[in-house]
Amino acid sequence: MRSPKRIGRMSAPGRKVRLATAAMLLVATTVTACGDGKDDGEKASAPKAPATIPELTKDPLTLSFIWFDWPPAKALEAFANAEYKKERPNATIKVNTVPNANWHDAMFTQFAARKTDFDIAVLDSQHIGEAVTNGNILDLTDFVKENIDVAAYNPYLLAAYGQFPQAETGKRDENASLYGLPLLGDTWTMIYRKDLIGDKPPQTWDQMIAAAEKCQADNPGVSGLAFHQANGSDAAAVTYNTVNGVYGGNLWDSKTRKIDGVINDAAGQEAMDVLVNKMKPLTAKGSGNWFIDEVNAAVAQGKACIAFNWIAASGGLLDPKQSTLGTTREQILDKLGFATLPSQKTNLVPLGGMGMHVSAYSATANQTEALNFMKWFERADVQKKWAAAGGVPSRTDALESPEFLNAGPFNQVYTDSVPRMRDMWNVPEYARLVDIENTNVNAALNGAKKPKDALDDIAKEQQSVLDSSSRKGGGGL
Amino acid sequence: MSEPVPLTTDHPGQVASATPPAPGRSRRLSDRWLAVTFISPAMLLLLAMSVFPLLWALYLSFTDYSATRGGPANFIGFGNYTAILTSAQVHTRALTTLIYVVGAVGLQTVLGFGIAYLISRRTHGRGVLTTLFLVPMMLSPVVVGLFWRFMLDAQFGVVNSMLGSIGLGQVEWLTRQRTALLSLIVVDTWQWTPFIMLIALAGLTAVPKYLYEAASIDRASEWFRFRTITLPLVWPLLLIAVMFRAIEAFRLFDLVYILTNGGPGVSTETLSFHIYKVAFLGFNTGTASAYGILMVLVVIVLTQFYLRYLNKLKEG
Numbered sequence: 001m002r003s004p005k006r007i008g009r010m011s012a013p014g015r016k017v018r019l020a021t022a023a024m025l026l027v028a029t030t031v032t033a034c035g036d037g038k039d040d041g042e043k044a045s046a047p048k049a050p051a052t053i054p055e056l057t058k059d060p061l062t063l064s065f066i067w068f069d070w071p072p073a074k075a076l077e078a079f080a081n082a083e084y085k086k087e088r089p090n091a092t093i094k095v096n097t098v099p100n101a102n103w104h105d106a107m108f109t110q111f112a113a114r115k116t117d118f119d120i121a122v123l124d125s126q127h128i129g130e131a132v133t134n135g136n137i138l139d140l141t142d143f144v145k146e147n148i149d150v151a152a153y154n155p156y157l158l159a160a161y162g163q164f165p166q167a168e169t170g171k172r173d174e175n176a177s178l179y180g181l182p183l184l185g186d187t188w189t190m191i192y193r194k195d196l197i198g199d200k201p202p203q204t205w206d207q208m209i210a211a212a213e214k215c216q217a218d219n220p221g222v223s224g225l226a227f228h229q230a231n232g233s234d235a236a237a238v239t240y241n242t243v244n245g246v247y248g249g250n251l252w253d254s255k256t257r258k259i260d261g262v263i264n265d266a267a268g269q270e271a272m273d274v275l276v277n278k279m280k281p282l283t284a285k286g287s288g289n290w291f292i293d294e295v296n297a298a299v300a301q302g303k304a305c306i307a308f309n310w311i312a313a314s315g316g317l318l319d320p321k322q323s324t325l326g327t328t329r330e331q332i333l334d335k336l337g338f339a340t341l342p343s344q345k346t347n348l349v350p351l352g353g354m355g356m357h358v359s360a361y362s363a364t365a366n367q368t369e370a371l372n373f374m375k376w377f378e379r380a381d382v383q384k385k386w387a388a389a390g391g392v393p394s395r396t397d398a399l400e401s402p403e404f405l406n407a408g409p410f411n412q413v414y415t416d417s418v419p420r421m422r423d424m425w426n427v428p429e430y431a432r433l434v435d436i437e438n439t440n441v442n443a444a445l446n447g448a449k450k451p452k453d454a455l456d457d458i459a460k461e462q463q464s465v466l467d468s469s470s471r472k473g474g475g476g477l
Numbered sequence: 478m479s480e481p482v483p484l485t486t487d488h489p490g491q492v493a494s495a496t497p498p499a500p501g502r503s504r505r506l507s508d509r510w511l512a513v514t515f516i517s518p519a520m521l522l523l524l525a526m527s528v529f530p531l532l533w534a535l536y537l538s539f540t541d542y543s544a545t546r547g548g549p550a551n552f553i554g555f556g557n558y559t560a561i562l563t564s565a566q567v568h569t570r571a572l573t574t575l576i577y578v579v580g581a582v583g584l585q586t587v588l589g590f591g592i593a594y595l596i597s598r599r600t601h602g603r604g605v606l607t608t609l610f611l612v613p614m615m616l617s618p619v620v621v622g623l624f625w626r627f628m629l630d631a632q633f634g635v636v637n638s639m640l641g642s643i644g645l646g647q648v649e650w651l652t653r654q655r656t657a658l659l660s661l662i663v664v665d666t667w668q669w670t671p672f673i674m675l676i677a678l679a680g681l682t683a684v685p686k687y688l689y690e691a692a693s694i695d696r697a698s699e700w701f702r703f704r705t706i707t708l709p710l711v712w713p714l715l716l717i718a719v720m721f722r723a724i725e726a727f728r729l730f731d732l733v734y735i736l737t738n739g740g741p742g743v744s745t746e747t748l749s750f751h752i753y754k755v756a757f758l759g760f761n762t763g764t765a766s767a768y769g770i771l772m773v774l775v776v777i778v779l780t781q782f783y784l785r786y787l788n789k790l791k792e793g
Contacts, residue, residue, distance in 0.1 A: 101738070105757045112544035112760065134545045231740040286631020288652030288741060303632075428546075431758040443742025448654045454742075465759075474560020475541065476754075476761025477567065 046132050046179060047360050051142035053372050057365045062092045063373060064366075066107055066118035067354070069097035070292070072184050072312050072391065079389040084376060091369055100291075101232045104431055111136040111361075119362040119370045122183055122354045124234075125160045125423055126430040132164045132179050133428040137357040138367065140374075141177045147375045148181065152395045154418050157182055161355030161394070166254065166426035169348075170419070179357060181374050182394030184312055186352030187417045188242060189410045191299055191307045191314065194337045196222070201339035205246050205274070208306060208342045212282045215305035224282030226304035230291040231442035234434050237424070238350050239308075240275060240441040242341070245348035245422050247271040252425060252462075260463040264455045267345070276444050276451040288446040299336070300324065310352050311410045312392055314338070318409070338410040340417050351421040353392065387411075429465050432476070436461045538767035545760040557767035567768075569743065570751045573658065577747060578726045580662040581669075586719055588666065589673025594707070596674075597681040607678065614671040622735030625664045626651070629736075654744045657737050661745055664732055669722060676718035680711035713790055720783050724776055748772060 067073040073095050080093035096118060098106040104127065110116040111134060123131060131137045140162065144150065150158060159167035162180035167173055190208070192201050196215050202208035212224030228235040241251060249267035252259040262268075284303065287294070292313045298304040300316070300323040316322050317336060318329050326332040341349045356377070358370045376382055383393040387404035392414055398404055399415045425433055437458050444454035468475055538557055542550035561567050596606050613621070628635050629650035637647050650660045684707060692702045730749040733739055739746035739754075746754075752772070756765035 108545055108760065109757065130545070134547060136545075230738070231742070232738045284632055285647050286649045286652055288649065289738070429759070435754060435758050439740065439743050442740050443744070446649075446652045446654070446741035448740075448742040448744050474557055474564065474764055475543075476756075476759040476764045477560060477564045 045135050046137055046139045046177075047135065049138040049140050049143045049358060049367070049371060051146045053143075053147070053375065054364075054368050056088070056368055056372055058090060059365075060090050060092070061365060061369055062094050063120065063369050064118040065093070065095040065120045065122055065356075066116075067095055067097055067122040068100040068103040070100070070313060071315055073097045075390045076183070079386060079391065080373070080377075083382065083385060084373060087376060088369070088372070091373075093373075103233070107131075108136075108431075111359075114361055116359040116361045119359055119366040120373070121357045121359055123180065123357050124354055125351065126234075126426050126434070128162070128164050128179055128355075128357070129166065129426045130428040130430060131357065132177075136360055137179050138360055139177050140179055140181065140358070140371075143371060144178045144181070147371075148378050152380065152397060153182070154394075154396055156421060157185060157394045157418065160351055160421070160423050161353065164426065166423070168254075169422045180355035181378055182353070183356045183377075184353045185392040185394045185399075185414060185418070186310050186312045186354075187349050187414060187421060188238075188308050188341055188352070189311045189314060189413045190339045190341055191309060191317065192337045192339065193222075193302075193305050193335055195335045196305050199337065201337055202306075202342050205243075205342045205344035209274075209278050209282070212306045216282055219305070222303055222305055223284040223287070223298070224305050225279055226283060226287065226290065226295045226298040226307035227279070228291050228295065228308070229280075229283070229287060229442060229445045230289045231438045233291065233438075234424075235291045235438065236441040236445060237434050237437035238352075240272065240437065241422075241424060242308075242348075242350045243275045243279075244268055244271040245346060245350070246341070246344045247274065248345035254425070257466050258463070259466060260459040262459075263462070264459040268455055269452060272441075272444065272451040272455045275441075280445050288442065302335075308341070311414050312352070314410050315390060315408065333409060336409075338413050340413050340420070347420050348422045349417045349420045351423040353394075427466075432465045433462050436465065534766040535770055537763050538770050540763045542763045543760050544762045550763070553763070557764045558771065560764070561768050561771060566743075567748075567751070570746050570748050573745065574727060574729070574747045574749075577658065577661060577665075577729065578723055580658075581665045581726050582719055582722045584662060584666045585670045585673050585722060586715065589670045589718070590677045590711075590715060592670065593674045593677035593681055597678060607675070610674055611671045613668045614675075616668065618668065618731040619735055621664065621668050622732045625660075625667075626736050629660055651737050652741055654741055657741060657745045661729075661732055661736060664736065665726065665729070669725070672722060673715070673718045677711060677715055680714035681707065684710045713787060716783075716787055716790070720780065720787075724780065727776060728772065 065073075065076070067076070077093055077095040080095075084091060084093060103124075107116075107118075107121050107123070107127070108130065110118070111131065121131070121137065123137075128137075132139075144162075155172035156167065156170050158178070158181075159172035159176075161182040162178040163172060163176045164179055165173075165176060167176070190201060192211075193215070196219060197211045202211045216222065216224035228239050230236060244251065244263070244267070247267050247270050249265065249271050250262050253262050283290075284298065287298075290298075292309060295304075295307050295309045296313065296316060299307045299309075302324050318332055320327050320329065320332065323332055325335045341347075356370075356374055358367055358374075362370065377386070378395070380395060380397055383395045383398035384401050384403040387393045387398050387401060388407055390407065392411070393399060393404060399418065404411050405415065424430070427433070440449065440454040440458045440461075443449040444451045449457070537550060539552055539554060540550035541553050541556075592610060596603055596610075599606070629637075631637055631647055631649045631652065634650070636650065640646070640648065648656060650656050688706045689702060692706060697705075728749045729747050730753060733745055733747055733750045734753075737745045739750050748768075749772070752765055752768045755761050755768060
C-alpha cells in the first residue's frame with residue numbers, strides 16, 4: 001500500500017526534475033526569443049543598395065508600401081497598378097495604410113523586429129534620421145548617381161526627402177548620402193472664402209488675421225480661422241513652426257544642436273503670442289483637437305473664412321458630395337480660393353510630403369523591384385502622369401507642366417511654394433521632439449499653459465532630449 | 478481476489494495512480510510522465526507568452542536598451558528606476574492617474590450599487606433590466622471611445638446639442654483641462670458601472686430574506702435595514718469589485734488614446750499612456766520596461782494591503 005505522503009507530495013528528486021524542466025523551458029524560450037543576439041551586438045548602419053539594378057524576377061511579386069490612410073495613398077495604389085504593371089506585368093503594388101497617429105509606430109516597431117511586411121516605407125522627411133541611424137533603410141547614394149537625373153529636381157526637395165545628415169534649408173549637400181527619393185511633395189495652402197473676404201488673398205500674416213477677424217464679425221456662425229491644433233502626429237507642432245518661420249524664428253541651431261535660447265528667442269515668443277492670442281480666438285469653439293479632416297470639414301461646411309491645410313489633403317474640398325458650398329466643382333471654386341501662405345518677416349512655408357525608402361529587411365527580389373519602381377517613378381513622363389492622377393511630383397519639369405498645374409486649383413500654390421520651404425529637425429530624436437512641441441503648443445492653444453511657459457518648456461525639454469545621450473537611465477522620460 | 482481500489486485519497490487526482498501500470502508499459506510512460514507530457518504545451522505557452530516577457534522586461538529594466546537602435550544592452554543598475562521615481566513628468570502622470578482612478582471607481586461604485594439596489598427591489602423585469610444595463614460593458618473600449626468622441630464634440634456633438642436646446646452654452650468637453658479628465662471619468666463610468674452593478678446585485682440577492690423579515694417584525698426603518706443588514710453583507714463583495722475596477726482603471730490606455738490623446742497638453746496622460754510614449758516614440762525600451770515593472774509592483778503591493786483588509790473584514 002502506498003503511503004499518503006508518497007501520493008500527496010512529490011519526492012525531492014521529482015521536484016528537482018520539474019524545476020530543471022521548467023528552467024530548461026525558460027532557457028529554451030529565452031534563446032528562441034532572443035535569437036543569437038548578433039543583431040543587438042552589432043553597430044547599426046544603413047546597408048547600401050546596388051548602383052545598378054540587378055536582374056528582376058519573372059515570378060509574380062507583390063511590392064508593398066506602408067503609408068498612412070489618406071487619399072494620396074489610394075491614388076498611389078491605383079496609379080501604380082495601372083501604369084507600372086504596363087512595364088512589369090508580374091508586379092502588383094499594395095499600399096498598406098494605418099491611421100495617421102500610428103504611422104510612425106507601425107513602421108518603426110517592424111524595423112525594431114528586424115522584419116517588415118513592407119518593401120517601401122513612405123517616411124516623413126523627419127523620420128529619415130531615425131531610420132538611417134538604426135540601419136533600417138538602404139543607402140541609395142550609388143543607386144541615385146547611376147539611375148536618377150538629380151539635376152531635374154530642386155536640390156532642396158531631393159535633400160529633404162532623402163538626405164542625411166539633414167541639409168540646410170533650401171540647399172543640398174552633394175557629398176551627403178541619400179536614403180530616399182521623393183514620392184509626394186506637399187506644403188500648406190491657405191484656403192479662403194472668396195465670397196466672404198474677396199478674390200484677392202491676404203498678402204501678409206497681419207492682413208490675414210485682420211481679414212479673418214472682419215469676416216468672423218460679419219458672418220455669425222462662421223469662424224475666422226481653421227488650422228491644425230491637435231496634440232497627435234505633428235499637428236500643433238507644424239502650426240507653431242509655420243508661424244515661427246513666418247515671424248523670423250528658428251527651431252534650432254543644427255550645428256551646435258542648440259534649441260534652448262533659439263526657439264524661445266524674441267521671434268519665437270512673438271510667433272507664439274500671435275498664434276495663441278491673435279489666431280486662436282478666431283477659431284471655432286472646441287477646435288483644439290482639430291487636424292486635417294476637421295479643418296477640411298469646417299471649410300466644406302462653410303464654417304471657416306480662412307483655413308490652412310496640406311495641399312495633398314485638399315482634393316476632397318472640391319467634391320460636391322462632401323461640400324455645402326455648391327453642387328458642382330465650379331460652384332465650389334467660385335467660393336473657395338487657394339493661395340500660398342502670407343508672408344510677414346520671412347516668406348517661409350512648411351515642407352510636407354514624403355519620400356520612398358527601401359526596407360533593409362525586405363527580400364532581395366523585393367528590394368530589387370523596389371529600386372526598379374523608384375527609377376520608373378522618377379522618370380519625367382511618369383512624374384507628369386502621377387501629377388495628372390492627383391499626385392504632387394517633385395521634378396521641376398513635372399511641377400511646371402500643364403498636367404500638374406491644370407490638375408487642381410492648389411497645384412500652382414505648391415509650385416510657387418517650393419523655393420520657400422523649411423523642414424523640421426531630421427534627427428533620430430525627432431519623434432520625441434515633435435511630441436514635446438505638439439503637447440506644449442496644444443496646451444497653450446487650449447489654455448492649459450501660458451504661451452511663454454509652453455515655449456520655454458518646449459525649449460527646455462527638447463534640449464534635454466538632444467543632450468540626454470550620455471545620461472545613464474531614464475531616457476525617454 | 479484482487480485488492481479493493483480505494484475510492485478516495487488525500488488527492489482525488491491521484492486515484493487513477495492506484496491502478497498498477499499495464500504490463501509491459503515503459504517506466505517513462507508512467508502516469509506522472511504522461512501528466513507532464515500533457516501539461517507541457519500549456520506550460521510552454523505560459524512561459525513563452527507570460528513568464529518570459531516579464532523576466533525579459535525585468536532584465537531590460539536594468540539596461541539602457543533600445544529596441545530600434547540595436548546595440549548592446551548596457552547594465553545601468555537602478556538608473557532607470559531612480560530616474561522614473563524622481564521624474565516630475567512621472568509625478569504629474571501619477572497624480573492624473575490617481576484622480577482618474579478615485580473619480581471613476583468612486584462614481585462607478587456609488588452608481589453601480591445604487592442601480593443594483595433598485596433592481597434588486599423589483600420583482601418583475603429584473604432580468605431584462607440587468608441585461609440592458611450590461612450592454613455598455615460588452616462593447617470594445619475603442620468603439621466606446623470613438624462614439625463618445627463624436628457625442629462630446631463641441632461643434633456638432635449630441636451632448637452640446639442637448640445642452641443648447643435647454644439654453645446652456647457649448648462646453649469644450651475634450652479640449653479643456655478640467656472637462657477633458659471629467660469626460661474620461663464619465664465615459665469610463667458609463668461603460669463600467671454595470672460591472673459593479675452586477676457584482677453588487679449578486680451580493681444583494683444573496684442576503685438571506687429572513688433577516689429582513691426579522692427586521693420588519695421589529696419595525697426597523699428602511700434606512701436601518703440598509704445600514705445594518707444590506708450594506709454589511711454586500712460590502713466585502715463590493716470591495717472585491719472595486720479592487721478589480723481600480724486595477725483596470727490604473728492601467729487605462731485605450732480611452733485616453735481615442736478620446737483626448739492625453740491632451741490638452743499632457744493633462745489627461747495616464748501612467749500607461751506615458752509608458753506607451755516612452756516605449757514607442759523614443760523606443761527607450763529599458764526605461765519603459767522599468768516603468769512597467771514599477772506599475773506592476775504598485776498594483777501588487779496595493780492589492781496585498783487591500784486583500785489583507787478584506788481578510789480582516791471577513792474574520793471580523
